Amino acid sequence: MNAQTYEIWKEEAAYGEYIAQLAVMSLVDEADLTPKPGLVDRNSSGSHSDMTIETMHRSAYALKDTFVKMAEVSFYQKPSQQLREQLAEIGRYGEQDMFKATGGVNTHKGAIWSLGLLASAAAINGPNVTAWQITQTAGAIARYPDRKSPKQATNGKKVRHRYGVPGAVGEAQQGFPHIMIYALPALKKAREKGASERHAKLDALLSLMASLDDTCILHRGGKEALSITKAGARAVLKAGGSLTPAGMKALSFLDEKLVSINASPGGSADLLAAAIFLDRLSNLSAFR
Numbered sequence: 001m002n003a004q005t006y007e008i009w010k011e012e013a014a015y016g017e018y019i020a021q022l023a024v025m026s027l028v029d030e031a032d033l034t035p036k037p038g039l040v041d042r043n044s045s046g047s048h049s050d051m052t053i054e055t056m057h058r059s060a061y062a063l064k065d066t067f068v069k070m071a072e073v074s075f076y077q078k079p080s081q082q083l084r085e086q087l088a089e090i091g092r093y094g095e096q097d098m099f100k101a102t103g104g105v106n107t108h109k110g111a112i113w114s115l116g117l118l119a120s121a122a123a124i125n126g127p128n129v130t131a132w133q134i135t136q137t138a139g140a141i142a143r144y145p146d147r148k149s150p151k152q153a154t155n156g157k158k159v160r161h162r163y164g165v166p167g168a169v170g171e172a173q174q175g176f177p178h179i180m181i182y183a184l185p186a187l188k189k190a191r192e193k194g195a196s197e198r199h200a201k202l203d204a205l206l207s208l209m210a211s212l213d214d215t216c217i218l219h220r221g222g223k224e225a226l227s228i229t230k231a232g233a234r235a236v237l238k239a240g241g242s243l244t245p246a247g248m249k250a251l252s253f254l255d256e257k258l259v260s261i262n263a264s265p266g267g268s269a270d271l272l273a274a275a276i277f278l279d280r281l282s283n284l285s286a287f288r
């Protein structure tokens, strides 16, 4: 390796590491955000009898190498069939690492998918790009088929077929509209109102829950659970969001309701982590 190649290699390795660290930090931030309706947080396990905050942390840290590898295979690439299948293979190994770290519990399967595509897109585009450019690139990768995908039915596949919703795959293929139209604007709006980071993230989560057709909720509780979730999240936002006492009361009511029907907005949680990742990447742009 000559000196110039070594310098390029060093910069790429550092940027891949930076992207992966941001991805892991975003997962940890999402897990730590409290109180979240129906989800694992620092106060409770929500609707999940098999997960705790420690499980979420272990899972997030175990995924660091997966995100590093996804970034590394993406430098100097464009969205392509080959890249899609390389990411899918790394993603499937990542799922195994997650199951090893959690004792077989599915904590972040959806997040490996969404954040994996965004980490790859971030590596393709390099520093100082907008969230829109990254989500568009990620969408272009997701539109290539994963020809080696196992044929067995997943919860998501069953639910997509039954209710005709786009699910995690459609969300990515469309360039993550729920992040661009709901989560990132909600973060911005709350900050403009002077909200703390915690309240801004809670409002971003609620804005996702109010509109997302979350296959995790549909699988566990069907259409009724999804309507309850969307209406409950809208009620919190209508009451002024997590910043106001009335909004917090409505949030606590929604949490109790979701736990009582065993509903979990796991898809919204994943998209919140993805929005935090994009927000950090475009705000920090500290990498030189």
Ligand SMILES: CC(C)(COP(=O)(O)OP(=O)(O)OC[C@H]1O[C@@H](n2cnc3c(N)ncnc32)[C@H](O[C@H]2O[C@H](COP(=O)(O)OP(=O)(O)OP(=O)(O)O)[C@@H](O)[C@H]2O)[C@@H]1O)[C@@H](O)C(=O)NCCC(=O)NCCS
Residues within 6 Å of the ligand: 048, 087, 088, 089, 090, 091, 092, 106, 107, 108, 109, 110, 111, 112, 113, 114, 116, 117, 146, 149, 154, 155, 156, 157, 166, 167, 168, 169, 171, 212, 213, 214, 215, 216, 219, 220, 264, 266, 267, 268, 270, 271
């Ligand atoms: C392409 C895959 C994402 C597979 O997707 P598929 O639709 O086939 O379904 P699932 O296996 O069900 O996974 C989808 C997960 O995505 C999250 N999600 C749900 N709705 C949306 C949405 N509208 N937009 C974005 N994301 C969404 C959700 O993940 C969270 O929930 C999981 C926990 O749920 P829980 O009910 O507790 O646990 P389960 O095990 O599902 O249920 P039980 O059996 O216990 O009852 C947790 O993972 C959260 O993250 C959905 O679950 C992708 O997985 C795939 O193909 N991977 C292989 C390789 C690959 O391409 N990798 C990535 C390359 S970049």
Ligand SMILES: Nc1ncnc2[nH]cnc12
Residues within 6 Å of the ligand: 030, 031, 038, 039, 040, 041, 046, 048, 056, 107, 108, 111, 264, 265, 266, 267, 269, 270
């Ligand atoms: N905080 C959380 N609780 C439950 N499932 C999740 N999936 C992703 N984040 C989650």
